[in-house]
Amino acid sequence: MRQPVYFVSHGGGPWPWMPTAKTNYAALSAALQGIPAALPQAPRAILMISAHWITRGQVKVSGHPQPGMVYDYHGFPADTYDIHYTAPGSPRLAARVQALLDAKSIPVVEDTRRGYDHGAFVPAFVMYPKAQVPMVQLSIEAGFDPAWHHALGAALQPLRDENILIIGSGLSYHNLRMFGPAGRAPSAQFDAWLQETLVGTAADERQRRLKYWEDAPASRVAHPMEDHLVPLFIAAGAAGGDTATCFHHETEGSGGLTISSFKFG
Numbered sequence: 001m002r003q004p005v006y007f008v009s010h011g012g013g014p015w016p017w018m019p020t021a022k023t024n025y026a027a028l029s030a031a032l033q034g035i036p037a038a039l040p041q042a043p044r045a046i047l048m049i050s051a052h053w054i055t056r057g058q059v060k061v062s063g064h065p066q067p068g069m070v071y072d073y074h075g076f077p078a079d080t081y082d083i084h085y086t087a088p089g090s091p092r093l094a095a096r097v098q099a100l101l102d103a104k105s106i107p108v109v110e111d112t113r114r115g116y117d118h119g120a121f122v123p124a125f126v127m128y129p130k131a132q133v134p135m136v137q138l139s140i141e142a143g144f145d146p147a148w149h150h151a152l153g154a155a156l157q158p159l160r161d162e163n164i165l166i167i168g169s170g171l172s173y174h175n176l177r178m179f180g181p182a183g184r185a186p187s188a189q190f191d192a193w194l195q196e197t198l199v200g201t202a203a204d205e206r207q208r209r210l211k212y213w214e215d216a217p218a219s220r221v222a223h224p225m226e227d228h229l230v231p232l233f234i235a236a237g238a239a240g241g242d243t244a245t246c247f248h249h250e251t252e253g254s255g256g257l258t259i260s261s262f263k264f265g
Contacts (some may be wrong), residue, residue, distance in 0.1 A: 024137030031248035068115035153237020168231030180255035239264030
């Protein structure tokens, strides 16, 4: 009953609470809504690795039993700053994550104050709108090293056999200055490389290609800063030797972007 691992392109801002934006995100919404039914069993908890929590020199794991909210977006309607996603935390899972990372000498500390940022609560809400599944967040490290984050993900693999759903939440294309038609060509070029790398190669070659992701076509146009790609490195590490499938793909996102999300296992 091993749980799969996901990398999801979580979209822009608090889109599920904005009627017009929700229409534009219909493909992503349907893909996220389909995840619970695709799992082997209802997960005991979610470990969410969000691109929006970046720490330096170590990673942090959220340990609050009832996390609050982090409204880490700007310029959206006033009511989107009153959103409350009420899923409980899981100090038990936070302690387990710490133990697994400690065993591999990966620096980690517990953060008992951190709330849910939109990279976490947006996909979680679409998947589980009743907020019934506990969730713990794990940060990414500011050096963004692919091999380091892949090893971190590998250390988390045992969680999959403990009925924990691991989700890396970022974006397959994240260049805020080249959205819409300007991003059409680079997003398609980088996405084609992602498809070949994740779906079309064995795990060892997948790891090598992700390590050298900057060699991909349009890599630094697609990700001027790779924070939204780093959760994929962790997800790939947690996937081990499992194959990947693309479960969400669109070519007209945000006015012309190619955007994808992937499932391992």
